[in-house]
Amino acid sequence: MSFAPKDEHEAQIQFALERGIPAILSVIGTQKLTFSDNAYDLIHCARCRVHWDGDGGKPLLELNRVLKPGGYFIWSATPVYRDDERDSKVWKSMVALTTSLCWKIVAKTVDSTGVGLVIYQKPSSYSCYKHRKEKLPPLCEQKTNQNASWYEPLSYCISRLPVDRMGNLLRWSTPWPQRLSSKPPSLPSEPDAEDIFIEDTKHWAALVSEVYLDGLAISLGRIRNVMDMNAGYGGFAAALIDQPLWVMNVVPIDAQDTLSIIFERGLIGVYHDWCESFNTYPRTYDLLHASFLFKNLKERCDTIDVAVEMDRILRPGGYLLVQDTMENIKKLNPVLRSLHWSTTLYQGQFLVGKKGFWRPSENDN
Numbered sequence: 001m002s003f004a005p006k007d008e009h010e011a012q013i014q015f016a017l018e019r020g021i022p023a024i025l026s027v028i029g030t031q032k033l034t035f036s037d038n039a040y041d042l043i044h045c046a047r048c049r050v051h052w053d054g055d056g057g058k059p060l061l062e063l064n065r066v067l068k069p070g071g072y073f074i075w076s077a078t079p080v081y082r083d084d085e086r087d088s089k090v091w092k093s094m095v096a097l098t099t100s101l102c103w104k105i106v107a108k109t110v111d112s113t114g115v116g117l118v119i120y121q122k123p124s125s126y127s128c129y130k131h132r133k134e135k136l137p138p139l140c141e142q143k144t145n146q147n148a149s150w151y152e153p154l155s156y157c158i159s160r161l162p163v164d165r166m167g168n169l170l171r172w173s174t175p176w177p178q179r180l181s182s183k184p185p186s187l188p189s190e191p192d193a194e195d196i197f198i199e200d201t202k203h204w205a206a207l208v209s210e211v212y213l214d215g216l217a218i219s220l221g222r223i224r225n226v227m228d229m230n231a232g233y234g235g236f237a238a239a240l241i242d243q244p245l246w247v248m249n250v251v252p253i254d255a256q257d258t259l260s261i262i263f264e265r266g267l268i269g270v271y272h273d274w275c276e277s278f279n280t281y282p283r284t285y286d287l288l289h290a291s292f293l294f295k296n297l298k299e300r301c302d303t304i305d306v307a308v309e310m311d312r313i314l315r316p317g318g319y320l321l322v323q324d325t326m327e328n329i330k331k332l333n334p335v336l337r338s339l340h341w342s343t344t345l346y347q348g349q350f351l352v353g354k355k356g357f358w359r360p361s362e363n364d365n
Contacts, residue, residue: 002023003023005025013281017281020224024248025280028063031154032154036260036263037149038065038067039259039263040066040071041072042071043063046077047077053090057137064159069123069169069170070124072121072122074118076116102129102132138158140155150271162185164185177266181238183197186264200235201235203235204238208240211346215346223318225287226287227250227287230250231249234269249268254300275297275305283312283315284315285314287319288319292323292325293324303328307332307339311341314355322351325349
């Protein structure tokens with residue numbers, strides 16, 4: 001997953017998406033990233049101009065939050081390989097901060113051009129935290145609310161390491177591709193949780209194979225960027241894993257918080273509120289998928305607003321696949337038609353929309 005702020009001069013994220021690379025508009029500033037805790041195995045930053053030691057080190061603490069225990073942070077910036085007064089000051093500050101986080105340097109090198117990098121590793125146990133002379137930053141309090149990074153300010157605390165239902169620290173993820181179908185450590189503790197997960201995986205494998213690919217006859221040959229707007233456990237993305245495309249899994253903030261499970265499966269995703277715009281440029285996705293998304297949305301925002309946002313982020317010629325109740329489909333269908341889309345209803349529960357290349361003429365009001 002690549003992310004960068006909106007840049008009117010370079011538009012890095014737009015270029016990445018046009019190349020078929022997973023990317024979103026985002027920035028490390030004052031609010032938490034829209035990822036779950038312990039999401040990434042490795043984070044890379046080259047000349048990203050983030051003051052990691054600023055505001056008491058909150059930006060680096062945010063990276064620590066989304067980095068898995070034992071995960072790596074690769075940093076390439078002038079403080080790593082230059083020794084002028086300014087860069088030396090930043091490097092000393094980073095040494096103090098990473099030491100307080102119990103990060104260790106596993107490599108520091110400079111190439112033949114004089115550009116260098118440093119690789120840090122996050123601890124995988126509480127041993128170092130307990131033996132710090134000064135307990136700053138402190139460990140975070142236990143979280144009880146779901147989707148806890150949505151519109152949340154950066155915290156001055158070290159996120160706690162993940163544990164299983166028995167309280168044991170979780171180990172490194174199962175290797176790929178086994179992790180895609182193996183039991184995710186973050187599954188709820190209910191007795192039937194694993195059975196529900198297995199059935200969900202089977203359900204999406206069958207639905208994609210028998211309905212989406214065969215029944216709807218949607219050609220995936222020209223599709224690269226796919227978004228699942230209500231991803232659940234990520235079963236839709238898992239069913240497409242052999243296709244030459246990638247899927248952005250979106251977990252709505254009013255749905256069950258399954259983003260940790262999605263990352264544990266080796267997939268990618270974000271939190272989002274579909275009553276707001278998604279952090280991407282216009283016309284950046286080839287296919288949008290929504291399974292029973294509108295049942296929760298209709299209580300908080302208008303179907304028209306969501307449809308207009310889907311029209312914004314879908315490329316001309318792109319597809320929308322909606323599985324929902326007939327009540328919601330009947331509300332959505334005329335809106336899409338008014339946007340000059342072609343639509344088809346399949347089996348009374350699947351709406352297939354295709355965005356056209358219509359543009360307003362000079363005579364249109």
